Amino acid sequence: xxxxxxxxxxxxxxxxxxxxxxxxxxxxxxxxxxxxxxxxxxxxxxxxxxxxxxxxxxxxxxxxxxxxxxxxxxxxxxxxxxxxxxxxxxxxxxxxxxxxxxxxxxxxxxxxxxxxxxxxxxxxxxxxxxxxxxxxxxxxxxxxxxxxxxxxxxxxxxxxxxxxxxxxxxxxxxxxxxxxxxxxxxxxxxxxxxxxxxxxxxxxxxxxxxxxxxxxxxxxxxxxxxxxxxxxxxxxxxxxxxxxxxxxxx
Numbered sequence: 001x002x003x004x005x006x007x008x009x010x011x012x013x014x015x016x017x018x019x020x021x022x023x024x025x026x027x028x029x030x031x032x033x034x035x036x037x038x039x040x041x042x043x044x045x046x047x048x049x050x051x052x053x054x055x056x057x058x059x060x061x062x063x064x065x066x067x068x069x070x071x072x073x074x075x076x077x078x079x080x081x082x083x084x085x086x087x088x089x090x091x092x093x094x095x096x097x098x099x100x101x102x103x104x105x106x107x108x109x110x111x112x113x114x115x116x117x118x119x120x121x122x123x124x125x126x127x128x129x130x131x132x133x134x135x136x137x138x139x140x141x142x143x144x145x146x147x148x149x150x151x152x153x154x155x156x157x158x159x160x161x162x163x164x165x166x167x168x169x170x171x172x173x174x175x176x177x178x179x180x181x182x183x184x185x186x187x188x189x190x191x192x193x194x195x196x197x198x199x200x201x202x203x204x205x206x207x208x209x210x211x212x213x214x215x216x217x218x219x220x221x222x223x224x225x226x227x228x229x230x231x232x233x234x235x236x237x238x239x240x241x242x243x244x245x246x247x248x249x250x
Contacts, residue, residue, distance in 0.1 A: 029229030
């Protein structure tokens with residue numbers, strides 16, 4: 001059941017809380033664009049009314065998600081749980097905590113120097129970084145184009161397939177979300193990620209956790225992919241317990 005005993009989409013299975021010193025972070029794990037995750041994100045943001053909503057998107061993508069959130073439709077039809085989180089806020093600050101950014105690139109390069117992977121892995125990692133930059137610049141360009149844009153539009157997963165379009169019942173939504181999580185994890189077990197993907201993901205998780213340490217005396221809700229939820233939570237707790245707070249992006 002849900003954390004309040006009523007809704008199966010809002011459970012401790014997908015929520016983590018880290019309180020340390022002068023800051024408090026609630027992390028919400030999501031299956032990107034799934035209606036159960038969209039509902040969970042909106043519910044947590046509305047219930048907690050945080051000072052800051054931190055999103056697993058690059059900082060340059062935030063203006064586009066704000067545009068998607070600026071609609072009379074609830075939840076927004078584009079941007080999934082990220083634009084839904086923005087729409088649900090009341091005076092909160094919205095930030096992107098994912099890479100690429102200057103500190104993200106610095107952390108990635110430091111990791112490559114420290115681990116000294118093969119030349120092919122370094123090359124593959126840098127190619128992935130270039131693709132991330134390309135996608136991020138596309139978001140920024142689309143935001144500047146406004147209604148003329150649309151190339152990167154992400155739609156909530158309630159119409160891609162007929163059966164998902166009928167996922168209005170909370171229990172059915174929650175069950176479908178669990179099924180999709182199980183399918184994704186089964187694929188990863190059968191087809192492990194290449195090393196460059198593992199490196200990028202680890203750097204992303206460390207980077208996101210570090211970004212979340214920049215808010216003192218503020219309530220934060222962070223929205224991250226479900227597979228990143230526990231690694232980001234673990235790293236955030238390590239940073240808070242050791243008072244090891246690296247530099248963050250401004």
